[in-house]
Amino acid sequence: NAGVTQTPKFQVLKTGQSMTLQCAQDMNHNSMYWYRQDPGMGLRLIYYSASEGTTDKGEVPNGYNVSRLNKREFSLRLESAAPSQTSVYFCASSVWAGRTTDTQYFGPGTRLTVL
């Protein structure tokens, strides 16, 4: 039982390049989330998927797209990377978004640098 896994662990991009961050969970959770963490700050929600087939914007969605590929996988895409998107990206999952007592379980993060 690996929990939440993310690939890659590190990535360096040039401005304007595109890439997709991958996230998978093996806990049979319905809801998945993408956060970013900037230096010295807490995490901020980019997008979330309450259930397979649905996605919604979070606090900072601009510049990102997401795909809930199936129940296990939730990807985050940067179409044209900008230096402002340099950050650490975390994926998380929980049993069901409608139950606010659900705990979110986090992956190990992806450190992205955009030059």
Place this chain on the structure above:
Amino acid sequence: AQTVTQSQPEMSVQEAETVTLSCTYDTSENNYYLFWYKQPPSRQMILVIRQEAYKQQNATENRFSVNFQKAAKSFSLKISDSQLGDTAMYFCAFMTDNAGNMLTFGGGTRLMVKP
């Protein structure tokens, strides 16, 4: 909008002693949930403890306990018998029923446990 404030950027404590980390929040909601997450150098986000606002009793998890003061909108974390493995960033986080399961994080407190 909800905000979460952690006023102590850094703290240190001697091994085996007790330390308290502060957190205040601002909300107009009556039903909400509060969390403390630990982020060690590995970057993994680990849930330490959570508290439902409708519960008057303070949550406790082994050496970790909270002092929840709803009227003062305060949610502090007490770590007893500090261990070297407690060295980490600690984030206070907040969630309401109306926010689509979005966690709002404070800026974090870096805790160093000294031998």
